[in-house]
Ligand SMILES: Nc1ncnc2c1ncn2[C@@H]1O[C@H](COP(=O)(O)OP(=O)(O)OP(=O)(O)O)[C@@H](O)[C@H]1O
C-alpha cells in the first residue's frame with residue numbers, strides 16, 4: 030500500500046450493500062478503518078431535526094468537517110467512508126465507488142426491511158436513474174460504479190487503493206422498463 034493516506038468513499042442508494050462492503054474491505058486491507066455515516070451522524074448529533082418521513086435532516090457542512098477531522102486524525106493508511114449521503118458532499122481527495130444493485134434484487138431487499146411500497150419504489154427509481162452516480166459526478170473527480178455482486182469488485186477496489194484508474198458505469202434503465210412493464214413497481 031502506498032504510504033500516503035487514501036480515502037475511499039462508498040455511496041449508493043439504501044440497501045445496495047455499502048456497510049457490508051466497507052467492513053469487508055477494512056478487514057481485507059488490515060491497515061484501514063471504516064466510518065459509517067449513519068452511526069456518525071447519530072453519535073455526533075450532526076442533524077437539525079427529523080423529516081416528515083422520519084429521516085434525520087443531516088447538517089452536511091458539519092458532517093463534511095467531521096469527516097475531514099476523522100481523516101486527518103486517522104492512524105490508518107486507508108479510511109473507508111460509507112453512506113448514501115456522501116454523493117451530495119465533497120470529501121477532499123477521496124476516490125468514489127458507487128455501489129449498484131439490480132432493481133428486482135434491491136426491491137426485494139427493501140421490502141424485506143419492511144419499507145412501504147412507496148419507499149421501495151422511490152429507491153428503486155433513484156437507483157434506476159443512478160441518483161448517486163449522477164450526484165457523485167458533481168462532487169468528485171472520478172466515479173467508479175460496480176454491482177456489489179461483481180466478482181472483480183475486491184480486485185478493482187485494491188487497484189483503486191493503489192492509485193490505478195478504475196472505470197465503470199452501469200445502466201439500469203432497461204431493468205426499470207422491464208419492471209414497469211411487468212407491473213412490478215407501484216408508481
Ligand atoms: N455482496 C452481497 N451479496 C448479497 N447480499 C448482500 C451483499 N452485500 C450486502 N448484502 C445484503 O444486502 C443487505 C443490505 O446490505 P447493507 O446493510 O450493507 O446495505 P447498505 O447499503 O449499507 O444499506 P443502508 O444504506 O440502508 O445502510 C443486507 O441484508 C446484506 O446482507
Ligand SMILES: [Mg+2]
Nearest residue numbers: 047048049067
Ligand atoms: Mg448501511
